[in-house]
Amino acid sequence: MSRPPVRSMIQRPNWSQYTEPIAFWTYFDVDDPKTALKHQDKVILDVPGGGFVAMDPRCHDDKLFAWAGKSGLPVIALDYKKAPEYPYPYALDECFEAYCQIIETRGKCIGLSGNTMPKIVVSGDSAGGNLATGLVVKLLETSPNTFFDDWYREPQLSYPLPEALILIYPALHMDISSFMRPEDVALLNRPEYRGDARKYMKRKTEDYRKLTPKTPHASSDDDDTPKASPPRLESKVLEPEDLIESPLETSSGVKDLHDLPPVPATKQRRVLRTQVKMTSIITQLHDRVLPPELLRAMILLYIGEQHKPDFAHDYHLSPLLAPEHVLNCFPKVYMLCGEQDPLLDDTTLFAGRLRQARLRKFKERQERGLIGSLATFDDKKHVETMILDGVSHGFLQFVTVYWPGWDYIDQCRRWMMDAFYEADHRHAMQSEAPSPSETRKERDSYFSPHYSLTNGDVKRGESSSEAEDKPLEMTPLRPSDDSNTKRRRDSLRKLQQRAAYVSGRRSPKATRSALRRLASSEDLLSRRMQGLTGSLLGSGTDVGTP
Numbered sequence: 001m002s003r004p005p006v007r008s009m010i011q012r013p014n015w016s017q018y019t020e021p022i023a024f025w026t027y028f029d030v031d032d033p034k035t036a037l038k039h040q041d042k043v044i045l046d047v048p049g050g051g052f053v054a055m056d057p058r059c060h061d062d063k064l065f066a067w068a069g070k071s072g073l074p075v076i077a078l079d080y081k082k083a084p085e086y087p088y089p090y091a092l093d094e095c096f097e098a099y100c101q102i103i104e105t106r107g108k109c110i111g112l113s114g115n116t117m118p119k120i121v122v123s124g125d126s127a128g129g130n131l132a133t134g135l136v137v138k139l140l141e142t143s144p145n146t147f148f149d150d151w152y153r154e155p156q157l158s159y160p161l162p163e164a165l166i167l168i169y170p171a172l173h174m175d176i177s178s179f180m181r182p183e184d185v186a187l188l189n190r191p192e193y194r195g196d197a198r199k200y201m202k203r204k205t206e207d208y209r210k211l212t213p214k215t216p217h218a219s220s221d222d223d224d225t226p227k228a229s230p231p232r233l234e235s236k237v238l239e240p241e242d243l244i245e246s247p248l249e250t251s252s253g254v255k256d257l258h259d260l261p262p263v264p265a266t267k268q269r270r271v272l273r274t275q276v277k278m279t280s281i282i283t284q285l286h287d288r289v290l291p292p293e294l295l296r297a298m299i300l301l302y303i304g305e306q307h308k309p310d311f312a313h314d315y316h317l318s319p320l321l322a323p324e325h326v327l328n329c330f331p332k333v334y335m336l337c338g339e340q341d342p343l344l345d346d347t348t349l350f351a352g353r354l355r356q357a358r359l360r361k362f363k364e365r366q367e368r369g370l371i372g373s374l375a376t377f378d379d380k381k382h383v384e385t386m387i388l389d390g391v392s393h394g395f396l397q398f399v400t401v402y403w404p405g406w407d408y409i410d411q412c413r414r415w416m417m418d419a420f421y422e423a424d425h426r427h428a429m430q431s432e433a434p435s436p437s438e439t440r441k442e443r444d445s446y447f448s449p450h451y452s453l454t455n456g457d458v459k460r461g462e463s464s465s466e467a468e469d470k471p472l473e474m475t476p477l478r479p480s481d482d483s484n485t486k487r488r489r490d491s492l493r494k495l496q497q498r499a500a501y502v503s504g505r506r507s508p509k510a511t512r513s514a515l516r517r518l519a520s521s522e523d524l525l526s527r528r529m530q531g532l533t534g535s536l537l538g539s540g541t542d543v544g545t546p
Contacts, residue, residue: 003029005064010109013101022098023079025057026110027068037074037111042119042420043102044075045162047095049126052083052302062399063409071413076110080131087304088317095131096138103159119423121416122162125396129170133319136165140326161331164419166412169337169393172320172346174299175311176292180277180345187352280344290342290393320350327357333383334415336408338391351385358382386411
């Protein structure tokens, strides 16, 4: 980026209990940001991390500059208030109300035109991931229509959800413990997800053994139920120095080690085994970026002096504990974390809970006949995770010394652009979809395979007599394309459109409308007349006849 970010304020919604405005920084790589923002309909809303107590958006300049520079989109980074001066839930309310105000004003509060509803992708890292996830939870809970009992229905929300949620090593559980809960271990060992979690559980056991090599280790990384097995016995190995002038030698007169009698059974020992799994906070006890002492201090400061949270049920504080009827309505979630991160469990368990909730909703809809009986559940449509080998917490903050961090910053940008592409494609399909009456009319019309009755169709709010007075417009007769050829052409067009989003900033020439490329309006009219009469009069483009 060639321009520095600009700090601004978002006013609180009318229904807010707070009066102090919300600060944010705008990262937008254009010559005239105020004018260019008027033409934008996509926004990246970032909630920066910092342990709830430190680090404003300018501490995250590397990723924010990269996202804004390569995407060509405005990046809005919230500068929420920090603890201990503003304890929980002040920061969460700030993020939630900032999002609501953007929706209510259609983006005018951040400089957009307000003519269309903006598409938003929300991202957050570390503590910001906690606040970003809590933001989505509160959006789902503000629905005026109860959807908790109807799993097969889509909720009708007061505010539209973001197009996607990008979580980078998020802190989703505030209850620090040494051992994983049995239900969490059972979730990771579910048969349908065991392939994804196998490497994670094996790594957890290996870290456990490295940390405490003489303590019992887990008996199985593939099953969460203990198996009855006979105890393993190992013979005690005697060292040569143990045999020098020993009572055994003096009494029996043995001179050779091979002549020693077997060790009695009372001297044998068994290897202890356990089904208990340690949390990543304990296995990464000596982490230099996020040691347990620092993590505990930040949580206590964030909670504050007066608040007494229920760590087992307060899912606004710990979004990992959100109920399934809330998780099954989440937008698509992308998660990025390192394998040596003390918060790795939060990423893995939250992804598992999202899969479980989405699978249950899929089965409910399938049983009610809303989904085909032969359809299969694809969890990649709802959650994607990327676990990086040998990486600890906060690696996007150290890209000056950890160069691969730039690639992962760009990976997050590709996720964002992919979400925006899917949103645009979905919106185009909804806008182009004809109404049932129009579909029936086209099917019953004799001329439907070859003619387009665009001016003759009755539009909404238009009487049939007004429609009859309009002239009939005919399109040129064109041979019907082969279905396979049309399918390949549509697939190629979609891939080209997606590449324009994911690869980086699009050229202004590629996004310029076709009307602006024409020399004049007469040129446009002449082209339309040639296209209409060319196939009838034999002039213009050669078009075959059926």
